Amino acid sequence: MPDLILYTDSSPNGFKITVALEELGLPYELRHVRIEQGEHRLTEFLRLNPHGRIPVLVDQGSNIVLFESAAILLYLAEKTQRLLPDAPQQRWAAITWLMFHASSTGPILGQRVHYEIFDKQSDPAVARRFRTLTEQAFATLDNQLKDNHWLAGDTYSIADIATFGWMHIARLIAFDFNQFSHLSTWYQRMTERPAVQRGISLPHPATGP
Numbered sequence: 655m656p657d658l659i660l661y662t663d664s665s666p667n668g669f670k671i672t673v674a675l676e677e678l679g680l681p682y683e684l685r686h687v688r689i690e691q692g693e694h695r696l697t698e699f700l701r702l703n704p705h706g707r708i709p710v711l712v713d714q715g716s717n718i719v720l721f722e723s724a725a726i727l728l729y730l731a732e733k734t735q736r737l738l739p740d741a742p743q744q745r746w747a748a749i750t751w752l753m754f755h756a757s758s759t760g761p762i763l764g765q766r767v768h769y770e771i772f773d774k775q776s777d778p779a780v781a782r783r784f785r786t787l788t789e790q791a792f793a794t795l796d797n798q799l800k801d802n803h804w805l806a807g808d809t810y811s812i813a814d815i816a817t818f819g820w821m822h823i824a825r826l827i828a829f830d831f832n833q834f835s836h837l838s839t840w841y842q843r844m845t846e847r848p849a850v851q852r853g854i855s856l857p858h859p860a861t862g863p
Contacts, residue, residue: 657715658682661699662708663689664860665818666724666760670819673853674857677737686857692717723754723819727812733766739809748806751798751813757818759795762787763820763829771827796834804840818844822854826861 660675660682662668671845675682687693687708694706701723702710711726713733728749731738739745754849764786769776796818798805805813821841824831832838844850854860 655794656683657713657748658679659685659712659714661685661687661712662857663687663694663704664856664858665689665708666763666819666860667707668709668819669809669822669854669856669860670723670816670823671711671730672856673815673818673850674737676849676852676856677815677847678730678827680730680734680736684856705803716851722750722756724816727752727816731812737810737812737815739806739811744807744809744811748809748811748813751805752816754794754810755816759817760793760820762791763824766829767827768825788824792834792837795840796837799836799840803843814840814844819851 658680659676662684664670665687672684677832687699689708694708699710700706702712702824705721707721709723709726710719710721711729711845713729718729720729727737738748762784766781767789769781769784772805795805802808804810805817818841821831821837821844831841
């Protein structure tokens with residue numbers, strides 16, 4: 655039985671960790687938490703993450719339980735000494751863009767999905783605001799990728815994996831970012847990686863609204 659147990663569902667935050675584990679080739683056990691059935695609110699899951707969100711990673715060998723996708727990505731990178739550049743400048747660039755995703759890109763896209771797709775009674779002004787914020791985040795990523803193959807420079811990292819999780823959902827639900835050519839090229843580069851293809855199929859592929 656592998657030391658690593660991943661509790662997850664088919665969501666942008668979940669895909670970040672399945673992609674990372676597939677990239678690293680680490681053995682792990684996947685336990686599907688079916689959010690639509692309320693399994694994330696069950697007592698046994700709340701013992702792992704009191705906030706009731708996926709993903710959760712349990713490392714039985716180290717007796718460590720982690721939630722929040724950025725924290726899990728950092729843990730896996732530190733554990734394996736992979737997916738973070740060695741050079742300090744690029745290493746901190748990767749961490750910076752990971753945090754940009756955690757504090758800006760992910761939350762903004764999440765709110766846009768809610769107000770534009772699911773909340774049919776929402777104020778149109780709120781939806782427009784999150785659409786504008788989304789475009790600003792896309793522009794920021796596009797500018798970074800103008801002169802960089804990956805977000806941290808020449809080296810593929812957890813920053814790319816984190817960002818792809820939500821960009822995959824954005825593409826799936828037709829949040830168009832084709833006008834951002836560098837971001838679009840990077841996205842295509844990501845989709846061609848075999849580990850990414852495997853990661854976004856676990857526990858099962860996401861579907862549109």
